[in-house]
Amino acid sequence: MKLSTWMICVCVCLQSSSAKLPEARLHDDILYGIDPYVRPVSDVTKPVNVSVELFLISVIELNERERSMSSLIWIELRWFDEQLAWNTSKYGGIDSSRVPFNRIWTPDILLRNEIGNKKGMQHTNFIDPTVRSTGEVFWWPGKEVKTKCEIDTTKYPFDEQECTLEVGKWYSDDSKINISSDTSKVDISFYEESEEWKLVDTDVKYSTRLESELKFSKNLFIVKIERRSTFFIANIILPVLLMSFLNQLCFVLPPESGEKIGMCMAIFLTFAVFLSLVGNSLPQSSIHMPAYCIYLVFQTILGILTISSEVFILRLYNNPCWHDSCFSRFAIFVAPLLGLSLGPITTKNEEDIVETKTSKGFAEEICRKVALKLDCVCGWLMLCCNLTFTIGFFLFVNV
Template sequence: LVGNYDSSVRSVRNARQATEVKVDVALRQVLRLSERDQILTTVLWVRLLWTDEFLRWYPEEHGGQSVIRIPCKDIWLPDIYLYNNADEISTGKLGHLTDVIVQSNGLVEWPQPLTAKTSCDINTRFFPFDHQQCELLLGSWSYDGTQINFTHLVPYGDTSDIIENGEWELLSMSVYRELNYYSCCSNPYPNVRYVMRLRRKADYYIFTYVLPCLSCLVIVLGGFFLPTNAAVRIQLEVTSLLALTVYLLMIQENMPPSSGDVSILGKYTM
């Protein structure tokens, strides 16, 4: 089947025809969201589907064989990249050497696992009761919309088998198709954007940060009811000040160094 196949040629007989490539992303796990580095680490199962007009056969002529699996390096593959890749080691290209599943009608399915590190704009103003919105932006790097019509398979991300994270709760995972124009090129580049909305599970931070800070507030207010000449009053206020300083350092250690969205809890400890 691939004896005379040229893997450098796009999978259409008419070069003017765009190859329709569909993507389906299943979110398996949110590993970590680093507020300081503003990087989201996720485990994904990605499927790419397209039709290869050079990989078609009649099953009745091959013993009823209608589906085969062959190494992906033997055929043409779309160059799909993770545009907002934040991994210093990887370029963000989808290219795991997994086998492709080819059907007799030319439909090619390329499933692959991916541990993705993507940039995410973090807003910690309402920490630890904050919501975050992070994205996965996928698209071809060298083929524009006249060559690859890149779109999503279904209008939502697959979260049916997600492994729960101890700190973050996934609220939704929606998907949008975009046409982006860049200064380098006149033709548009289609992208698929997966948007994940996350909510922080605040129980740990309530007992670690919020309640101790409120306790310090009660202690400070209680000091005003002590006699002005009592030595314990000064000791109590100084101790509360030191405690609030420690909590301020703990909070700021995990927050991104940004002046635009300082957390309300951080402002309180100041």
């Protein structure tokens, strides 16, 4: 009775074993006895050679304030593990199979300049590597990453940025793991264009550093991007440019109209309100201050000078105190410098000349002539300054 029971158990076990799927038997065989913390090398003095390739899927955001770049990437890791090789004929011709990443050895590869607590390739949705019958292991972890990026916004919004994704090892030095890249460019086969940034070029470099007499190497995947400036030109630069030239129209308006100061203040307030609206969209950096911010400061100063000069010109034009007034003296002093004639003086002695120059009619005429001339000179001067600084700004950001 006992013998028959034992025979039945053996038959059931053999039947259940033979009923297993080939891939299940493969996993049982190749993963049996493997320690995921032991490097897959027979000679412990040699490193594990890991090939690293980076696939750029998209550039999500470039944050000028945080000096960071958010992007979606895939990383392809390849290495050989002799313990995972098998004969395909024993397992139904299976040539490759996915295995749990925590059951085999995986390199401690991570993005060294990644921002956040969840660093490393284990914190991804695609963490299970694929093993081939030759023992070659492929791992394609993909994730959205935020990495540090040295951002130079001096030429905003016509700037180009160069961000680096540093792929290296966390604790293993080069004697344990040797990383390399077979290509000189970042793979952009699956790249999706960004609405704000245009991909210009990519590059791959190799870097090594010494730490406590140990060598640590890393691959630098460089991404060069250019800001698409059409939106910023239409919504930020062009309105400011048009409003800046409106200031010059204040000098065209005649003083008799009584609207010069009102027009200047209306333009200046419009400019101030617009600056408050676009201020949050400008990069806030003191290290690399955008040239456009300096251009806005210049336009603000130009608007203040326009209002100040118009106030002085109108005060000179409508001088209520013609006799013995500092404005009258100023007009008489400046008139020859502006090429204005004081008019014929037919008096015989100096006392009559002085009396003529201080008379109300004479002072009134000279003050108005000087005011009109100053209005013209200041208008051309402001226009020349505005043109010079505007042309200089566009030449600087496009060189």
